[in-house]
Amino acid sequence: MTVRFVPNDKGNPPGKLADAELHFSGGPLDGLKLIGFGIWERKNGGRNVTFPARQYSVNGERRSFALLRPLADPAAQDRLRDLILEAYREHEEAMAEAI
Secondary structure, three states, X not given: OEEEEEEOOOOOOOOEEEEEEEEOOXXXXXXXXXXXXXXXXXXXXXXXXXXXXXXXXXXXXXEEEEOOOOOOOOHHHHHHHHHHHHHHHHHHHHHHHHO
């Protein structure tokens, strides 16, 4: 699996740094990608990853349904979040060296 980034060059919405995609190689997902991840700058200076979700309405209230959820271990999402954030740090370093 490879993590690819699409920078948020427009700066809208504020705080969004990039979109992330997971590109799969090998196995049954070979040649496919999973989109919908977002890299965000927190107001306190940290970073966060949002996962793909679908929005829906109930009595006029907007809610979201996570499309990627853990089977049993909630830490599975944390591992993926950490992997995406580390890949983004490496991506930023590579971009800084290229300049």
